Amino acid sequence: MADGGCLCGAVRYRFNGIPSSSANCHCQSCRRASGAPVVAWITVRRSEFTLLSGTPAVFHSSPGVTRQFCSHCGTALTYESGRHPDTIDITTASLDAPDAYPPTTEVWLEDRLSWQPTSPDTKKCDGFT
Numbered sequence: 001m002a003d004g005g006c007l008c009g010a011v012r013y014r015f016n017g018i019p020s021s022s023a024n025c026h027c028q029s030c031r032r033a034s035g036a037p038v039v040a041w042i043t044v045r046r047s048e049f050t051l052l053s054g055t056p057a058v059f060h061s062s063p064g065v066t067r068q069f070c071s072h073c074g075t076a077l078t079y080e081s082g083r084h085p086d087t088i089d090i091t092t093a094s095l096d097a098p099d100a101y102p103p104t105t106e107v108w109l110e111d112r113l114s115w116q117p118t119s120p121d122t123k124k125c126d127g128f129t
Helices: 028-034
Strands: 002-005 012-015 021-025 039-045 049-053 057-062 065-069 076-081 087-091 105-107
Touching: 002 049, 028 039, 028 057, 028 065, 028 076
Parallel strands: 021 105
Antiparallel strands: 002 012, 012 049, 021 039, 039 087, 057 065, 065 076, 076 087
16 A cells, blocks of 8 residues: 655545556656656556545546646646556656655657666666556
């Protein structure tokens, strides 16, 4: 079990279980949604994810994709894709203990900013795994 939430504390969540993946995403969509050069995500079963408090704002960033974020402080929280209806991606940095879930994979490397380093310890993927 792990808890997390936004910067201001308005939205809190919990997930039970073990993430099926932990990845750094270099895609342009994630960069623009977060304002960061790379976004770390963990993937969990949707049935294991629970909102504890607050109601995140919703943004449909591309066809079939929904991103949730705090409408008060702007913290990016989740990513949901219609292609994977049984899972939800959670921003690793919004976890209370993000060090517990280091990335094992880096995805969408073809979109990587030239000055953004990658970790020598991660599997590398063009596109999504």
